[in-house]
Amino acid sequence: MLLSVKNLSISFETDSGRFEAVRNLSFQLDKNQVLGVVGESGCGKSITNLALMGLLPKEAIVTADELVFDGLNLLELNEKKWSVIRGKKIGMIFQDPMSALNPCFTVRYQLEEAIRNNHLGIPSDQIYPMALDLLAMVGIPDPKSRMECYPYELSGGMAQRVMIAMAISGHPKLLIADEPTTALDVTIQLQILKLLKEIQQKNNMSIIFVSHDLNVISKISDKIQVMYAGEIIETGSKEKIIKDYRHPYTNGLLHSLPGHQLHSEKLYSIPGIVPDLKNRPSGCQFAPRCQSATNDCHQNEKIQITNDNGHQWRCINPLER
């Protein structure tokens, strides 16, 4: 096992009170596994990832029974020790590649810097060839001339490839991809997904792939985890989640994908809005928007997780199969 998270909660102290952005999150990730995390914006998926990199703002309060990555207890790391993790053991790419690259420096500078950070004491004459190899590996044509480009001279897809090259420069065991295709054209999306899968297999790397788009997630993931209001509400193998989903929210997500309602005119959307985390509803967090919610759903504070051979859901009235 590469990553084990037990009862992770992340809360923020604000002027209008304390709120839990993520609560009692438990999941595991194996080596070479691609975990897809799906959910609406504000469901806590990005926050969880930042916690794994120690990149949360200082105001965040992180508690967990266990947060172990590759034998290292992440809860005990100080700012200095995080440098052992960042870039070297966990790489990260982000949603908007154009703003994730520093506008004042060339691709070469930023890539070489990543290499220098992650391979301490590397002879300087090896850095540039290594950078060229990385650019070639992420499928950038004519790496030599791209090397001298500034970020504004790259297309979104190219910039994301550069980000990937930087993220894998330290041969991390885990790559966190936080909505890496959201800001890209659909055609480019597919290319980037393919590239990530390729690199994952070549480098024996695990990926946590975050997206709000189940369509994209299902193309790359081995396992899918559906999040709602800072909780995991359903998790299982890709096949189980796409075909045998049990939670009404997963059902709603799948049905709001364009293409699922060829015969009806209107695109489905889940009624209501995500709950205000500062003022959470009691019981199931999804109950206020759920069409099959009963009284028990609104009141039961301890909804049990049902486990069917690794396919788990947190629901009292799951869909029948």
Add this chain to the structure above:
Amino acid sequence: MLTYIFKRILNLIPTLFGVTVVAFILIRLVPGDPVMLLLGERGADPAVYAEMKQNLGLDQPLLIQYKKFITNALQGDLGTSLISKRKVSEEFIGRFGATLELGMAALLFAVLLGIPIGVIAALKRNSLIDYFLMGTSLVGYSMPIFWWGIILILIFSVTLGLTPVSGRISVMFEVDRITGFMLIDSLFSEDGIDAFHSAAKSIILPAVAMGTIPLAVTARMTRSSMLEVLGQDYIRTAKAKGTPVLKIVFIHALRNALIPIITVLGLMFGSIITGAILTETIFSWPGIGKWIVASINARDYPVIQGGILVIATMVITINFIVDLVYAWANPRMRGGLK
């Protein structure tokens, strides 16, 4: 890039033309008559007065006078001072170095202190250190130069006796004009390092007095610019790839934060040159500021017209250089210039 420079230079022409008109008309609108001032308070025989006026060319219509001023200026001749009877351009060159040296020292003081202060305040945002630094800079910003200069003289020259009260260098040293910068020229003089020491001591107080407001502006600007940059995605990227904190702050963040600061510094250099009038008067610094004040008092038209034209050219040139530096600092700008 070359087309850009060429376009910018073309743009200078109407600006400078406007400056000549304003300078020419403004000084003639101010009450007072240079001929009367030259002849003395008790006045003179109307015939002598008329003859003098004719000699100076002041009896001709304004348009003719202006045409003469422009045609001569285009040939590099700014006229002759009514008082000293020396060429304006010659007088100017002698004083230009003094003002430029003081202005650069003041700006250096502002930048070398202001940027680190701003960076520290941004990193320690909302802490006591931040409040102290920003509070102090607000006080510095609100300080009137003439008052602040006198306070500095009182403390450091009069009470502590550390620095001279006025001038560019002690009268004991004789320095030949080579570059016009006393700090450099003094090194070439007979006394070498001692003369340099004296020149350095002389420039500290006026540079501090002149640089205080720019220092405050730079510090506050750096702080807000740094805070904005530190929240950007690319800073998170730099952290995520394991970049050491110092490198993130001083390379990734500061490089981006400098872009707006450079713009402000450029504008500030203009106001420093204009602000030189006050500082130079307080510290008896023999620069263009002090010279122009004296000329205005004497209604020395050619000096005022010429001096303002030259100062305006200087400020415009500096802004132009700043724009080029800006293009260097901001790669996106460079793209637009290609």
